[in-house]
Amino acid sequence: MTGAPLPLFSSSVKLKYVKRGYQHLVDNFVTFLSIPVMVAVGLELARRGPQEIVGLWRALELDVIHILCSVFVIVFVATVYLMSRPRPVYLVDYACYKPPSNCRVPFSAFMEHTRLINSDEKSVQFQMRILERSGLGEETCLPPANHYIPPRPTMEASRAEAQLVIFSAIDDLIRKTGLKPKDIDILVVNCSLFSPTPSLSAMIINKYKLRSNIRSFNLSGMGCSAGLISIDLARDLLQVHPGSNALVISTEIITPNYYAGNQRSMLLPNCLFRMGAAAILLSNRRRDARRAKYRLVHVVRTHKGADDRAYRCVYEEEDAEGHTGISLSKDLMAIAGEALKSNITTIGPLVLPMSEQLLFFFSLVARKLINPKRKPYIPDFKQAFEHFCIHAGGRAVIDELQKNLELSAEHVEASRMTLHRFGNTSSSSLWYELNYIESKGRMRRGDRVWQIGFGSGFKCNSAVWKCLRTVKTPVDGPWSDCIHRYPVHIPEVVKL
Amino acid sequence: MGVNSDAAAVYGHKLSTVVPGSVSGETVVHELADMDLVMKLHYVRTVYYFQQSETVDGLTIVDLKKPMFRWLTSYYPVTGRIRRTEAGRPLVKCNDCGVRIVEANCCRTLEEWLQVPHSARWRPLVPDKVLGPDLRFSPMVYVQFTKFQCGGMAIGYSWSHVLGDPVAGTNCINLWGQLLAGNPPPKSLLPHSARTPTARPARQPPVSATPLSVKQVEPAGDLWLIADACKMATDSITITESRLKHLQSEKLNSVPAFEMISALFWHCLASVRRGGREPRVVTICRHKPRAKKCAELSNEQMISTVSTSHASPADLDLAELALLVSKQKVDETTLVEESIDGDGGKPDFVVYGANLTFVDMEGVDLSGLDIKGEKPVQVDSVIDGVGDEGAVLVFPQGADAGGGSKGPAAVLILPEDQILKLREVLKREFDMA
Numbered sequence: 001m002t003g004a005p006l007p008l009f010s011s012s013v014k015l016k017y018v019k020r021g022y023q024h025l026v027d028n029f030v031t032f033l034s035i036p037v038m039v040a041v042g043l044e045l046a047r048r049g050p051q052e053i054v055g056l057w058r059a060l061e062l063d064v065i066h067i068l069c070s071v072f073v074i075v076f077v078a079t080v081y082l083m084s085r086p087r088p089v090y091l092v093d094y095a096c097y098k099p100p101s102n103c104r105v106p107f108s109a110f111m112e113h114t115r116l117i118n119s120d121e122k123s124v125q126f127q128m129r130i131l132e133r134s135g136l137g138e139e140t141c142l143p144p145a146n147h148y149i150p151p152r153p154t155m156e157a158s159r160a161e162a163q164l165v166i167f168s169a170i171d172d173l174i175r176k177t178g179l180k181p182k183d184i185d186i187l188v189v190n191c192s193l194f195s196p197t198p199s200l201s202a203m204i205i206n207k208y209k210l211r212s213n214i215r216s217f218n219l220s221g222m223g224c225s226a227g228l229i230s231i232d233l234a235r236d237l238l239q240v241h242p243g244s245n246a247l248v249i250s251t252e253i254i255t256p257n258y259y260a261g262n263q264r265s266m267l268l269p270n271c272l273f274r275m276g277a278a279a280i281l282l283s284n285r286r287r288d289a290r291r292a293k294y295r296l297v298h299v300v301r302t303h304k305g306a307d308d309r310a311y312r313c314v315y316e317e318e319d320a321e322g323h324t325g326i327s328l329s330k331d332l333m334a335i336a337g338e339a340l341k342s343n344i345t346t347i348g349p350l351v352l353p354m355s356e357q358l359l360f361f362f363s364l365v366a367r368k369l370i371n372p373k374r375k376p377y378i379p380d381f382k383q384a385f386e387h388f389c390i391h392a393g394g395r396a397v398i399d400e401l402q403k404n405l406e407l408s409a410e411h412v413e414a415s416r417m418t419l420h421r422f423g424n425t426s427s428s429s430l431w432y433e434l435n436y437i438e439s440k441g442r443m444r445r446g447d448r449v450w451q452i453g454f455g456s457g458f459k460c461n462s463a464v465w466k467c468l469r470t471v472k473t474p475v476d477g478p479w480s481d482c483i484h485r486y487p488v489h490i491p492e493v494v495k496l
Numbered sequence: 497m498g499v500n501s502d503a504a505a506v507y508g509h510k511l512s513t514v515v516p517g518s519v520s521g522e523t524v525v526h527e528l529a530d531m532d533l534v535m536k537l538h539y540v541r542t543v544y545y546f547q548q549s550e551t552v553d554g555l556t557i558v559d560l561k562k563p564m565f566r567w568l569t570s571y572y573p574v575t576g577r578i579r580r581t582e583a584g585r586p587l588v589k590c591n592d593c594g595v596r597i598v599e600a601n602c603c604r605t606l607e608e609w610l611q612v613p614h615s616a617r618w619r620p621l622v623p624d625k626v627l628g629p630d631l632r633f634s635p636m637v638y639v640q641f642t643k644f645q646c647g648g649m650a651i652g653y654s655w656s657h658v659l660g661d662p663v664a665g666t667n668c669i670n671l672w673g674q675l676l677a678g679n680p681p682p683k684s685l686l687p688h689s690a691r692t693p694t695a696r697p698a699r700q701p702p703v704s705a706t707p708l709s710v711k712q713v714e715p716a717g718d719l720w721l722i723a724d725a726c727k728m729a730t731d732s733i734t735i736t737e738s739r740l741k742h743l744q745s746e747k748l749n750s751v752p753a754f755e756m757i758s759a760l761f762w763h764c765l766a767s768v769r770r771g772g773r774e775p776r777v778v779t780i781c782r783h784k785p786r787a788k789k790c791a792e793l794s795n796e797q798m799i800s801t802v803s804t805s806h807a808s809p810a811d812l813d814l815a816e817l818a819l820l821v822s823k824q825k826v827d828e829t830t831l832v833e834e835s836i837d838g839d840g841g842k843p844d845f846v847v848y849g850a851n852l853t854f855v856d857m858e859g860v861d862l863s864g865l866d867i868k869g870e871k872p873v874q875v876d877s878v879i880d881g882v883g884d885e886g887a888v889l890v891f892p893q894g895a896d897a898g899g900g901s902k903g904p905a906a907v908l909i910l911p912e913d914q915i916l917k918l919r920e921v922l923k924r925e926f927d928m929a
Contacts, residue, residue: 101517101518101565102565104515104517104565106515106519106591107591108592109513109515109592109593109594112513112577112593112594112633115630115633116633138519138592144558147514148510148512152510496591
């Protein structure tokens, strides 16, 4: 019996109830402990009677000075405690860009363009195979410049795309929240691959006539996980500046980044990346607490760049013919898995209930001391979160995470459907997924959301949000006209 | 100015694609009828010329493309691509692959360009592509926007005959014009109902009668182009109302205009070709009337032949010939349809140009395309892929859509030398320029 592995036991129904009981016991341990203590104290008090208690009080011989000092100390400690707590950061609302149907790229059109632009038959076939298995649908969109044969990535076209997606998202957000542009205190923009001068944040300040003492930041080159990095930056700034709000823009501009060469490792982004943008309004003002949708609980950032393999796994370079592209290495999935494990190790203690943490600890001890070959215990994150938003980087990423975290199909549905409807919109994909969950009417007050982003570097970033008010359907957003069609079944291979 | 320099005057071509705004569906297929397959080696090329004006100047390519997404949602089969069934019969897979858009510039002004002879005028302004060699990735419809030096614009429209006859083709582009003007699509417009595959009985070609109106050609395979066709030139001759009345009254006024004009050109071409291959048999093509607002895509032609038994048409009186054409047509439409094998869609036929062909372009609404109310000053409309015997397209109202009706126009598609000789004959015998 010593070598019997745990999974065999867990298949029995009885064990499920034992586990439930264990979870309730450990999670509410303090409550269970305090009840007998309170009962005992209550009994003791009742036994002693009121006169004895008054006598005890008199015996302490407290006078006014003592009382005042004690009160002062208590008040002082309480104030220090309250002041040192981090300011709550609220997500008032957010808006995602909905690409118009005239930017649509059906599979057949994409393949035809590829054949006309690309002379190498093998790379055309390769791209066809990627597209068939990609999990994308027929409604994903590319910017107008990419509808040309060959694409015409001028600076003007890139700026036009940036203005189109960003200003649409911001206009939407302003309409939803009643935000006044002059009221914005902090502006953070992240766009990895397009970084003009003046920056995109300057473009926004110019268009909306924002204040001259605005604190603006433009993050570029930080990959698909930059959305959560921007949130992290905004949160830190909101700790320093009281009574402020922050506008965070996450986007990726596709126009300048078409890869015109034939190297296979660089062809994936062409097939998967699509237009998208999100605008998010964060605030630490108390009055926004009433109307905010979410509160930011944790942001955990993990950077594996110290490892050479991780650093080079998503690498922008020129191929043999001089075309610039982003090369994805073959061990991308493995590195993503490792980065996720690191991130989980940090975030686990912050979010998991005590029962899961204890189990994980015991399993760790068992692996270290007793049997190294024992399967590691994967904490059940479904205990900690109701909703999961996994960056829709590609079908493989979502499959990998579903397997690693042991999530059900419904948990990853938001990610899969976002990939199908909008493609890989890079850093803004997490917000499209969140909007999907809201549009389906699944977001209730008190629900916790885990957003996981992956990106070049290699980085794995997580954000945890708590829902403050139930989101009523129908939700105004990019899913509003098509949510009734979802979820769709996405076949393994789509025949073109 | 040689032909080469005319073509070279158009430069800066940019290709892009426009797809339908909504997803057509997973496995939507547009079946090709037998008549569609008969016509598959022909293409309709039309060029609309618009003068410079504020409206035309103010239109960017984005404005021109914007209504196309709604347009193609109604006409989604034109954005599909050809596939073959297992038996080899072509059909259209409605996969939203799109129509090809070409943007170009011309270093001449519109006025200068309209001076160029007909044959060389329209070719550089409309893509002269055919279906194939890769059928799976060949667009069936092309639209080219050419900007002239003066600000005028030409819209070149290439339509594959396999999708539908010229009536359907012009109805299609006219809808785009209406949507561009900001009109909502007419409520009476039926959304195209994709034909579902019907069980087609395998037919053996009738042993007895082979149609005279069409010519079977070598299998075109995957390149739908007439093999070794001699180079065809085109020309347009307007027959003034007065001249037409004169001809009709002189001979017989019960003969309608189309038959009269067909007889006229038959007679003249016969005398041009005297001694060589005289056109004893001609093919007459007419379009069945269809509800104008319908988005139906089909080839609704009535194909018939007229033959002169012994005499050469050049010797016959014009009146006799006209009577022959109007009264003694032999309808071969059904015969032609039955020649196509149900399963394989074989063999491949040439219709226009198998014999000297006269096409009645009544119902082809060339003036129906306008740019926000601006009508074209000139329209050139020809059929490409015409066989050696040539064809004459008879437009009831002159192709000069603007500036008053001048009378019917005949667009000739013939070898170049024959056109010159024909003009001489017309001048000599009928005093027509």
